[in-house]
Amino acid sequence: MAKPFLERNLRIAPIDVYIDPPQPQARAIITHGHADHARSGHGAVLATPDTIAIMKTRYGEDAAGRWEELPFGEKREIDGVTVSLHPAGHILGSAQVRLEYAGQRIVVTGDYKRLPDRTAQQFELVECDLLVTEATFGLPVFQHPKPSDEIARLLRSVASFPERAHVIGCYALGKAQRVISLLRESGYDAPIYLHGAMLRLCDLYVERGIPLGDLRHSLDVPKAELAGQIVIAPPGAIKDRWSRRLPDPVLAVASGWMSVKQRARQSGVELPLVISDHADWNELRETITETRANTVWVTHGREDALVYWSQQQGLAAEPLRIEAYEDGPEDVQ
Ligand SMILES: [Zn+2]
Numbered sequence: 399m400a401k402p403f404l405e406r407n408l409r410i411a412p413i414d415v416y417i418d419p420p421q422p423q424a425r426a427i428i429t430h431g432h433a434d435h436a437r438s439g440h441g442a443v444l445a446t447p448d449t450i451a452i453m454k455t456r457y458g459e460d461a462a463g464r465w466e467e468l469p470f471g472e473k474r475e476i477d478g479v480t481v482s483l484h485p486a487g488h489i490l491g492s493a494q495v496r497l498e499y500a501g502q503r504i505v506v507t508g509d510y511k512r513l514p515d516r517t518a519q520q521f522e523l524v525e526c527d528l529l530v531t532e533a534t535f536g537l538p539v540f541q542h543p544k545p546s547d548e549i550a551r552l553l554r555s556v557a558s559f560p561e562r563a564h565v566i567g568c569y570a571l572g573k574a575q576r577v578i579s580l581l582r583e584s585g586y587d588a589p590i591y592l593h594g595a596m597l598r599l600c601d602l603y604v605e606r607g608i609p610l611g612d613l614r615h616s617l618d619v620p621k622a623e624l625a626g627q628i629v630i631a632p633p634g635a636i637k638d639r640w641s642r643r644l645p646d647p648v649l650a651v652a653s654g655w656m657s658v659k660q661r662a663r664q665s666g667v668e669l670p671l672v673i674s675d676h677a678d679w680n681e682l683r684e685t686i687t688e689t690r691a692n693t694v695w696v697t698h699g700r701e702d703a704l705v706y707w708s709q710q711q712g713l714a715a716e717p718l719r720i721e722a723y724e725d726g727p728e729d730v731q
Pocket residue numbers: 430432488509729
């Protein structure tokens with residue numbers, strides 16, 4: 399392949415535009431609203447309408463000098479580079495970035511998953527020459543179970559402990575809304591109670607057309623009424639003073655990381671729910687193959703196994719070590 403027009407720090411060289419830059423830049427394309435990808439302070443931000451709405455909600459209207467909406471599938475020509483955004487299936491508005499310049503096609507996946515999710519636009523496979531893929535769960539041990547089975551486990555526990563509240567630790571953007579939506583999909587139509595930190599983003603999802611059913615602020619009801627109910631809270635809140643307001647809570651956490659049993663045990667989680675918004679090992683490999691890319695750059699997580707696997711398939715592959723992407727508390731998915 400000719401020298402890629404994308405640099406390893408995800409700068410699009412011919413037009414000096416960065417994808418998900420960790421530092422403020424004059425022009426940025428943002429894949430989705432999570433904090434390790436979407437930062438405030440850029441001159442101009444190009445993103446999907448949902449991502450821009452999320453960034454404005456989290457950071458304020460003036461978090462970028464200029465906002466440019468690019469709906470899914472529409473092409474934008476910038477000085478000879480054709481840019482389009484395609485659903486990544488990770489959270490509401492999350493996009494893969496497709497770039498074409500001088501006959502070379504590049505796709506940057508951002509964070510993605512391929513399982514259907516009513517709270518995110520369905521992942522779309524995009525063929526390319528160079529694929530820049532995430533690798534959060536890029537090890538063969540990561541094979542996510544079906545989310546509906548995890549929700550069924552939760553509901554069995556709720557039925558078994560009618561005197562206790564179930565509090566589910568979920569990241570406030572994406573995971574909380576997905577867990578609520580999965581509960582609704584499984585037929586659970588009781589009110590779901592929210593920690594205050596969840597309210598704004600749940601409202602935004604509803605405003606943007608994602609139904610979440612009957613949601614209530616957990617502070618609005620007396621403690622006793624929360625017995626037998628489900629409460630959604632940030633992972634950090636489930637063990638602090640706040641949770642003393644709940645009747646004998648069962649602590650649950652919904653995250654792809656919950657498949658690491660030791661991690662769940664160490665964090666004192668009674669009911670680990672393996673619900674991930676990232677592709678697992680099988681999805682990552684399938685995607686690399688199906689895009690028919692001949693070159694693969696691996697970033698955002700456990701790069702080495704996926705690089706090695708790609709090379710075994712005869713592809714040119716290398717890790718990108720971009721330090722900005724970490725699974726801190728902001729990105730527990
Ligand atoms: Zn993300």
